[in-house]
Amino acid sequence: MKFERVVQVRGRDCTGPGSFGTGCPIAPGLVLTAAHILRTEEGQVRTPTVTFPADGEPGPWDARVLWLRYDASVDAALLAVSGPAATRATDPEPQRWAYLVTRAASHPVDSYGYPRSQRMPAGTTGPARTEEQFAGRVSPGTGGSARRWELLSNDPLPPADRQGQGWAGMSGAPVFSGDLLLGVVRQDRRAETGTRLTATRSSEIVADEGFRAALRTSAAQGSRAPVVEPAELAPLLDPAAPERDLRSPAMLLRADVEATPFRGRVQEWEKLREWCLAPPGTRPRPGAPAGDLTVRVLTGPGGQGKSRLVRRLVEALRAEPGWTAGLLRSDLSDDDLRGDGTPPSVGTPAAALHALGDCVRDLLLVVDYAALHGLAEHLERTDGQEDYDWAALAGGLSVPSDMSGRRYATALNVQMEALAALLQAGPGPLDIVPGEAVEATLLRHEERYWARTLATDGERPLPMPLMRRVVAAATLCGAADEDEAMEVVARVPALGRGREWELAAAIGRLYPGAGDTYWGMLQPDRVAEFQASLTVAEVPTLLPALMAGATAAQQTQALTVLSRSVVAHANGARTRQRDLVLARLDALLEQQDLAPEVLPTGVRPWRRGRRRW
Secondary structure, three states, rough: OHHHEEEEEEOOOOOOOOEEEEEEEOOEEEEEEOHHHHHHOOOOOOOEEEOOOOOOOOOOEEEEEEEEEEEOOEEEEEEOOEEEEEHHOOOOOHHHHHHHHOOOOOOOEEEEEEEHHOOOOOOOOOOOOOOOOEEEEEEEOOOOOOOOEEEEEEOOOOOOOOOOOOOOOOOOEEEOHHHHHHHEEEEEEOOOOEEEEEEHHHHHHHHHHHHHHHHHHHHHOOOOOEEEOHHHHHHHEEEEEEOOOOOOOHHHHOOOOOOOOOOOOOHHHHHHHHHHHHHHHHHHOOOOOOOOOOOOOOOOOOOHHHHHHHHHHHHHHHHHOOOOEEEOOOOOHHHHHOOOOOOOOOOOOOHHHHHHHHHEEEEEOOOOOOOOOHHHHOOOOOOOOOOOOHHHHHHOOOOOOOOOOOHHHHHHHHHHHHHHHHHHHHOOOOOOOOOOOOOHHHHHHHHHHHHHHHHHOOOOOOOOOHHHHHHHHHHHOOOOHHHHHHHHHOOOOOOOOHHHHHHHOOOHHEEOOOOOEEEEEOOOOOHHHHHHHHHHHHHOHHHHHHHHHHOHHHHHHHHHHHHHOOOOOOHHOOOOHHHHHHHHHHHHHHHOOOOOOOOOOOOOOOOOOOOOO
């Protein structure tokens, strides 16, 4: 959990001394807390203020209640806060919400707040209360019928006051499972030994239409509704919220950005949904026992919309009672999932894989190997593109009268053409070469993003031909950590020495890694493969130099990227580029031995004079 995501909440009224509790910023200007802090015994709503102890301008700042619910299952309120600290205290990433989906007891949780037991003696300089970090556990079955969490801990606390209210003030504190918000502290049950706190479940809060409406009207979370995710399975799965780190225009073409509305594929969508929701034992798999694992494979050429289709399916299944769903993280390796004979550590992918067997819900687990107005709306959120009315530009574009040719053969092709047309209608159009591939146009716009970003960061300029080599190296090899990234950069021909760390870090800023990877990659894959293959074709020494010191995983990635690019060049009738890439691959395999796990000894996918790629 992130300690800066905790604030102090006070409620004022005319009848008494007021109230004190804890809150959690969930979005810019929005704080989640417990409702009873802001509610008198007569049911009147108190006037809230919020203090940000970790900020240089802590306040207190005025706030207003956007939503409040106080009943047997939910004790929560959402506040809109004014003041500069309200935005500074919020992580740029949207808050992720969680629930528990397995039978496993004693799930570890953390909380952080300002209980009365941490009140400082009168006359002490500094804050009136200091912080308390609660480390405890939740068993999903306890409190289940009341739809609440029960938090247990045996850690000692400072002595309580004469009323025995040592935990008073902890109400409203966030309960985290890792970085996922599991709930909000509600009550101290005053256990005879140890600690037992109750908490309102995040799933109850997120399901409340009043809460969702308050988020929509605040516009702080954007137009997307919050989604609860399975906490025990989180190390295995991609985040539920669409990607919103839009650093360059080309990133809008990623399936996980969902920049354009989902359309079409009605027949495939209905078949997949029916397959999932069929009663146990009736899914079409001959000989399969009822309730057993069933698998369905969805295949097709790249760019046809498979990723968007399954993401839509996952979103729909999450809303079905008794279901949980998610997409397997694409950056996981066999080592991440392989056990060593001992119980895996909690919070690791191996532990999450083990937890699948204890899941009490129906589960859809998707393994995705693929990884105009909608584009305009998101283009306005892209770095360097904020000052233009892209929606108006999109409205002035005309749709081609004939979209039956190869140029528009896939959904990705159509979206690439639409994005290129939108960028060309914008303030910085490029001179287009007749017959230029749309990937080339997008790539040249992407190069502007490289130059703009690195100039803003104060990096020493690198000639664009060399920059292309470094980006291609990142696409072909990838890097698990900083050391591996520096080694990749050091193998790039003609780059010179002494800038390995600087350039490895620069690529990390352009394309940040996720999970266990140091670098991300130029997106979408089609553009990344196009860029890497062109650079390999233009620089004969690049591929051998990169492969000479590459790991088996890097060699596999390079061959995969280039093989896919050959198919794309062939489909685009770019025979010259296709043949150049094939020639580079032939030369590599003739002159250099790859790791046995990549190509076993004596096995080569070609014969002299007759390519078999």
